[in-house]
Amino acid sequence: MEAGVCRYQFRIALLGDAAVGKTSLLRCYMRGAPGIPEPELELESAPTVGVEFYSRTVQLQAGPRVKLQLWDTAGQERFRCITRSFYRNVVGVLLVFDVTNRKSFEHIRDWHQEVMATQGPDKAIFLLVGHKSDLQSARCVSTQEAEELAASLGMGFMETSTKSNCNVDLAFDTLANTIQQALWQGAIKLEEDWGGVRLIQNTQVSRQPSRMQHPGPCRC
Numbered sequence: 001m002e003a004g005v006c007r008y009q010f011r012i013a014l015l016g017d018a019a020v021g022k023t024s025l026l027r028c029y030m031r032g033a034p035g036i037p038e039p040e041l042e043l044e045s046a047p048t049v050g051v052e053f054y055s056r057t058v059q060l061q062a063g064p065r066v067k068l069q070l071w072d073t074a075g076q077e078r079f080r081c082i083t084r085s086f087y088r089n090v091v092g093v094l095l096v097f098d099v100t101n102r103k104s105f106e107h108i109r110d111w112h113q114e115v116m117a118t119q120g121p122d123k124a125i126f127l128l129v130g131h132k133s134d135l136q137s138a139r140c141v142s143t144q145e146a147e148e149l150a151a152s153l154g155m156g157f158m159e160t161s162t163k164s165n166c167n168v169d170l171a172f173d174t175l176a177n178t179i180q181q182a183l184w185q186g187a188i189k190l191e192e193d194w195g196g197v198r199l200i201q202n203t204q205v206s207r208q209p210s211r212m213q214h215p216g217p218c219r220c
């Protein structure tokens with residue numbers, strides 16, 4: 001097993017409506033990391049219950065190795081009280097919609113607003129993700145309108161597919177690199193009582209990915 005020194009840990013959440021493909025996207029990304037059992041990462045997934053955590057270490061373009069703590073949240077409304085409690089402590093958010101599901105696109109502003117209301121402005125870095133781009137004939141959200149929405153919310157946009165393995169690594173890497181840049185530029189700061197970015201000084205961190213599930217059932 002390889003090991004390396006990580007300077008930072010970034011907490012990143014995937015948010016979006018139910019069944020847009022958040023779990024599939026995350027599992028596809030984790031397949032690129034060595035050491036996690038394949039059955040854990042099958043692309044066919046059941047609806048997420050509450051929140052699941054994954055962890056992967058990456059080498060950023062120009063800088064240190066960072067540990068990404070990746071939170072896969074349930075899109076179903078009945079789990080919202082659990083997922084909401086995690087918004088405050090994230091530095092990065094992949095806002096995911098399904099390009100074949102118009103409603104999931106229309107709800108993106110609500111997801112964005114929920115995080116902003118919890119955190120205050122300019123704390124988290126967002127990336128808008130139009131998922132299931134392999135389903136071109138069933139598409140009902142155009143690339144142009146998604147780009148316009150992303151621009152109006154001040155974030156980047158990318159289209160992904162796990163079925164055709166399109167842009168999956170790129171989406172996570174882009175978000176991680178943008179967070180790193182924001183840290184260097186001072187737009188994001190380390191804060192004692194905030195878990196979005198943590199300094200892990202002089203610690204040997206395993207490259208092996210890990211996964212655990214939120215233990216508590218929703219009591220909404």
Ligand SMILES: Nc1nc2c(ncn2[C@@H]2O[C@H](COP(=O)(O)OP(=O)(O)OP(=O)(O)O)[C@@H](O)[C@H]2O)c(=O)[nH]1
Nearest residue numbers: 018019020021022023024047048075132161162163
């Ligand atoms: N065609 C296509 N289908 C996909 C893709 N990604 C996921 N799916 C399918 O979409 C369905 C929902 O995927 P999930 O990953 O469970 O969605 P989710 O957003 O995690 O759902 P919740 O956990 O309920 O919030 C599954 O049947 C997947 O196989 C993709 O890139 N292309």
